[in-house]
Amino acid sequence: MYKRSGELLNKFQREEFLNSIFSMNTYELGAFYMLSKKDLKIISSKRRNSNQLGFAVQLCLCRYPGFLPDNLSIIPISLITFISKQLGLMHEDFKNYSLREATLYEHRAELQEKFGFQVLNKKNESKLQVLLVPFIERGYQTTELLIKLLELCRIEGIVVTTTLSNLEHIISKTRQKVEINIQNILTQNLTSEQKDLLDNTLKMTKDKYLSDFGWLKKNIGKTSVSSFHEILKKLHYLEKFYFIPEDLDIPIAKVKEFINLGTTYEASSLKKLSENKRFSILIVFFHKLRKTLIDMGIQIHMYQMKQVKKKSQRKLESLQKNEVKSFNQKVIKFIEIGEILIEAKKEKLNPYKILEQKIGWDKILLEIEDAKKLAKPQNFSYLNFIDNRYNYLRNYSPDFLKHFEFIPIKSSLELMKAIDVLRLMNNSKSRKLPVNIPINFLPKKWKDYVIKKDEKICKRHYEMAILDEINNEIKAGNIAVRGSEQYQNFENYLISKEEFKITDYTNYQLNFKTYIKERKEKLQSQIELLKIKLPTSKTAYGINGKIYLRKLSSEIPNNTDEFINDIFKKIPQIKLTNMLLEVSKWTNFTNEFRHLSNGKIINESELPILLSTLLALGTNIGLSKMADHTYNTSYHQLAYVSQWYLQEDSLRRAIAHLVNFQHHRSLASYWGDGTTSSSDGMRMKVPVSSFHAKYSEHLGFEKGVTVYRAVADQFQSYYTKIINIDSREAVHVLDTLLSHHTELDIKEHYTDTHGYTDQVFALCHMFGIKFAPRIKGISDLRLFYADKIDSCIKEYFHRKINFNIIERNFEDILRLIFSIHEGITSSSFILSKLGSYARKNSLAQALRELGRIEKTIYLIEYFLDADLRHRVQKGLNKGESVNALSRKLNFGQQNEYYEASYIG
Incomplete structure (x- = not known):
């Protein structure tokens, strides 16, 4: 059960691994273990049947997996049978093969001589260590490294004739070398003063009753102004570590590892570590912390501007609601005046006298004065109510502009100049705006409030307009924030164009014309199918330019509830x-x-x-x-x-382990084959102060988060993540499909309306997954066509796909897909970025157009295929049932989360 030094697997894990590498299906047996004429000739030279079969088995194992176990009894009968049939022998002959140990080793020596295999030795072990380094740097787990090491051995013609623990020792040694090398990269240039600065963070301080390291790790509570100032304090403290570079030249997997260690270790525990490891953890942790704090500062600003707008809109709505009665009275009164004037003209009477008689001139004047009070300018909006939020914003905005550096990316130079004007005014404490200040950055909605009728500029409104535009331009990707992780130039999140051109991954060198030709043909065939089948379809019908679904008959037999209850009674508690x-x-x-x-x-x-x-x-x-x-x-x-x-x-590894175990049980196949899944969110309240929890009307305007879960057709909850409650679920769909690391091969995925966007359709198809959402209001969705469309169905289609914009951005789309697949960035992050960008963003538009091809293909199938609709519904029902079970099991603390931080 226990491991010796240098061993990485325990007894159970080693047995499990050996079983996995020797377990093969029929295809794999044929691919790896077919014997050639030359093989058969050499094998037939052995005298006994047992020796022939034993020699053949060892030959095959040398070729794949390249590992000869000491204990031959672990080799599956199916493997021995496959080889024995080629020799015309019985698999039972193999039992007598290992009785004489000398024969075993004589045959191994002959295999080396006649087939050119090398045995593992010190010389080629060193080469294997070098080849293994990139995979350790990428964060491969032990079993993954063992598989990779055996693969490298096969490439080099090396056969492992020792125990599996020898391979574990190679991995262990290489890991140690990689660790030492990375620590040296991070710490080699540190001076003694810099080391002291790092170590001082671990010392207990009198005023805080904890170390500075402990204080830096404390969670930021609410998205409030006080939290913003706490962030600034921490950022100011981190400035002393100026020697930490902006980009760490170490593998991403090691960065994550050091961050986890920094998050987990207390200051007292860090002190006990070796100097290089301690400083490495602190450097990486502070590097990450600085980026996180900058992102939090930006998020607080975004939240404050959102609150300004929301509260001002509420005031506008309240005013409009209160004035509805007065407006109605005035309308009635002016209708009365109008009717009197019409009557006076008709009867050729003096209108003034009649108005005086029927209403009274003084009363009319009073009504006009009241109407003037109710009258609002044509551009009247929530901006008329923002004045009272100005002083509140000033509690943090000067520091926000002073300590955060904004980098223009697209057409934001005028805004940058305006920010500089405000910074100068804040520094000099000037209340008067200088002459010739930049105003061209102002959008139309702000201009009427900033520039008054006398052409004077209102400082309050000018300042608030700048803060609002900073918010909008960051979201649109037109401004980057220096030192940020989430608000960089979009190009920084993708592999560079130069690197992508020289990549060896041929899967991503897709020809646009070939790809689009195939998708056009598929789209056209679906449109033809719609033209033929819709008029007589039993699943859908078209009317007034829209396609409506007919109700499907239930697939669930009657009286199933009673049957289900009987089954549950038989299940032991x-x-x-x-x-x-x-x-x-x-x-x-x-x-x-x-x-x-x-x-x-x-x-x-x-x-x-x-x-x-x-x-x-x-x-x-x-x-x-x-x-x-x-x-x-x-x-x-x-x-x-x-x-x-x-x-x-x-x-995640434990979940994958359990999912794989269930997946291989025959019972699971009664529910499905593990190729379809669904994902959905489950909202949970968070009563404690948490930076990540947000108010939601779905929780009765209390704070909460969303648990986003993916469930396979065999009822495995194979991926779960906690996301912000106001986050669009659609951006997380691909994360569930690409990051679960289980043996499930998901080919079709279901979501509800919240999980759908055109861009998700595009990316799912590019990754070889059929995206099949159940969309609310499906009859209102727009269909698109490729070239021409017959007049008989044209009313159901919106317009032609813009193939030009797809072609112009096709290489960038492939770069984006490569970056997601290789873990350079996550799909949820990229999709949230593209979703927040302005419509003029070319890549976002191209991906949307690409998705509209796949969406139209899918919708036509959904309209016409009852089986697909049933599949989607079943898949979503399975996900909902797992969520319901989760709520039952999560019974503690009234189904509320009391953690201030969470894995996002």
Whole structure:
């Protein structure tokens, strides 16, 4: 069970790995183990049947997987049978092969001589270590590295004839070398003064009763002005680490590892580490923290400007609501005056006398004065109510402009000049605007408020317009923020054009004309199908330029509820704790939880503590209550396990382990084959002060977050992430499909309306996944065509696809897809960026047009194919049932989250 020094797998993991590399399907057996005439000739020279079969098996194993186990009994019968049939022998002959150990080694020597295989030795081990470095730097896990190492051995013609632990030693040594090298890169230029600065952050301070490191790690609470000033304090403190470069020249996987360590370690624990490791963690952690704080500062500004608009709009709505009655009275009165005037003209009477008689001149004058008060300028809007928010914004805006540096990307130079004007005024404490200030950046809605009738400029409105435009231009991607992670130039998030041109990945060198020709043909064939089938369709009908769905008959038989209840009565009741223990014994999923610092698996004696911690967090009862109700387990033990073993990566690995285990059970195939899935969000309240929780009308205007979950057709919850409650679910769809690291091969994915955009259609298709959303108000959606459209169905189509814009941006689309696939950026981040950009953004438009091709193809199929509609509904129902189960299991603390931070 326990591992010796340098070993990375325990007994169970090693057995599991060996079983996986020797388990092959019929196709793989044929691909790797077909014997040639030359092979058969050499094999036939052996005297006994057992020796012939044994020699042949060893030859095949040398070729794939390139590993000869000491214990030949682990080789599957199916593999031996496949080889024995080619020799005309019985697989039972293999049992006698390893009786004489000398024969085994004689044959191995002959394999080297006649087939040119090398055995693993010190010389080629050094070469393998060099070849392994890039994969360690990319964050490959141990089993992934073992697979890669065997692959490298096969390429080099090396056969591993030793135990698997020797390969583990190679990985362990290479990891150590990579770690030392990365630490040297980060620390080699540090002076003694700089080292002291870093170490001083770990010392306890008298006024704060904690170290500066501990203070820096404290969560920022609300998106408030006070939080903004707390961010500035921390940014000011981090300025002393000027020697930390803006770009760290180390692999992304190591950056994430050091950040996790920095987040987890307390100052006292960091002090105990070696100097190089301690400084490496601090450098990377402070580098990340600075970027995070800058992003938070921008987000607070965006939130404040959003609140200014929201509160001003409420005042406008309140005023309009209060004035409705007065407006109505005035309209009635002026209708009365109008009718009197019409009558006077008709009867050729003096209108003034009649008005005097019927209403009274003084009353008319009074009505006119009242109407003047109600009358508003044509451009009257919420901007008329922003004055009273000016002083509130001034609580942070001067510091915001002073400490945040904005970089113009597109057409923002005038705004930059205006920002400089405000900075100078704030620095000099001047209240008067200078002459000839820039105003060309002002949008039309602001100009009437900033520039008064006498051509004078209102300083208050000018300042607020600048703050609003900073917000808008950052969102539109026209302004970058120096030092930010989320608000850079869009190009920084993609592989560069130069690098992309020389990439070896031929999958991304897609020819535009070939691709578009195929998609045009598919689109045209769907349009032809619509023309033929719609008039007589039993699933849809067209009227007045819209296509409507007919109601489908239910696929669920009658009286199923009674049957379901009978089944559930037969299922034995079991405690959650016992179930978790049983599942742990079946699957060994707990082996995925490794100590963040040393990478070791938790001791068997501490396994109940790990399971109790998982149960406490999974049911949301919390660690304190779990400790109170668990024999011989303290809160500190649970907290330690939570802190050091339950990291995001380890949780994802454990989930993947469980998903794969279920996927390979025959029972799971009754629900599906693991090729379809759905995703949906589940909103949860967060009563505590959290930077990430936002108010939502869906939660009764309380704060909360959304748990976004993907569920496969076999009922596996294979991917979960927590997102902001106001985040569009559609931007996270591809994350669930590309980042789950399970053995599921998802080919079709379902969402509801919240999970759909044209751009998601485009990217899903480019990644080979059929996107199939259930869209509310589907009859209102626009269809698009490629070239020409017959007049009989033209009313259902909006316009022609803009292929020109797709062609102009096609290489950038491929770069974007490559960047997502290779982990340079995430799909959710890119899609949220493209979604916030202005319509004039060419790449966003091109991706939208590309998606409209796929959307139209899908919608026509959805209109005409009842089976597809049933599939989509079933898939979504499965996801909803898992969410419902999750709510039941998450019973602690009234289904509310009390964590201030979360994995996003």
